[in-house]
Amino acid sequence: MKRSFGDKATQLVITVLLLLLCVSVIYPFLYMLAISLNTGSDAAKGGVYLWPREFTLYNYQVVLGNEVIRNAYWITIARTVIGTVAGLLITILAAFGLSYRGLPLRKVLLGYVLITMLFNGGLIPFYIQLYNLSLINSFWVYILPTAFSAWNMFVMMRFIQGIPEALIESAEIDGARPFRVLWSIILPLSKPMLAALGLFTAVTHWNDWFAGAFFVQDQSLIPVQTFLQQLLSAQDMSAVLGTGSTEALIRGTNINNVTLMSVKMATVMISALPILCVYPFLQRYFAKGVLIGSVKG
Structure with a gap:
């Protein structure tokens, strides 16, 4: 079918806007990458935008040679894996249970969950609650408070309710108990939705x-993003030269080749690259899960 001039003009405008959006997203990333791969003293002169002028890996050696950030990476990886698995497990169990229309006090439970999603007690009561639960200055402060998401539960519940009831009823007629139904029917059909929610959670x-x-x-319990936040607000190199291994590494190189800005950019890249590498492998599940959730909801 031949398109009209208006359709072609609209398509051109949309294409140009999307290209500008892509440039606005990609350029800052390329700029930070170029600064992180350039010697700090040379980058301070300006003029480094898309590629390094004096290539070096000193900045990454400084960052990866820091014991604090290496430990922060393990904390971040551990909380991401454990938190995602715990969040998906609790979400699927709660959504599966509340999807049964004959569940006693179902409306009361749904109303209670909805209230927690709409209203918040505030930061100070939340801190007091964490203190009373002995979660302050603990690794589990990253896991337990975020293990349940009301929004994810409602999305998952609507998806489960969209599964044909005949499948569940046939399994129950054959003698399948609720956990058997969950394991054999709900979970296999919910993989795209679980992938989408898992990506959000991770x-x-x-x-x-x-x-x-x-x-x-405790500095040994901070995640890498907290370390990055501390580093970005730092005014000198003491934030990254606090360990003997890093100081020795700097003494083995040229201190003038490393600046606070170049180290900051290297830290940003190291903290962003892992999640950017994982996303492409989950993108197809993510898109499918969001589409299914929107249709079923």
Whole structure:
């Protein structure tokens, strides 16, 4: 079918806008990458935008040679894996249970969950609650408070309710108990939705700096994003030269080749690359899960 001039003009405008959006997203990333791969003293002169002028890996050696950030990576990886698995497990169990229309007090439970999603007690009561639960300055402060998401539960419940009831009824007639139904029917059909919710949860855990900054004082328990937040607000190199291994590494190179800005950019790249590498492998499940959720909801 031949398109009209108006359709072609609209398509051209949309294409140009999308290209500009892509450039606005990609350029800052390329700029930070170029600065992180350039010697700090040379980058301070300006003029480094898309590629390094004096290539070096000193900045990454400084960052990866820091014991604090290496430990922060293990904390971030651990909280992301454990938090995502715990979140999906609790979400699927709660959504599956509340999807049964004959569940006693179902409306009361749904109303209670909805209230927690709409209203918040505030930061100070939340801190007091964490303190009373002995979660302050603990690794589990990253896991337990975020293990349940009302929004994810409602999305998952609507998806489960969209599954044909004949499948569940036939399994129950054959003698399948609820956990058997969950394992054999619900979970296999829910993989795209679980992938989408899992990606949301994992990205939230990976990018969270707030919990480490306000609920943890032990530097050995802070995640990498909290370390990055501390580094970005630092005024000198003491934030990254606090360990003997890093100081020795700097003494083995040229201190003038490393600046606070170049180290900051290297830290940003190291903290962003892992989640960027994982996303392409889950993108097809993510898109399918969001589409199914929107249709079933």
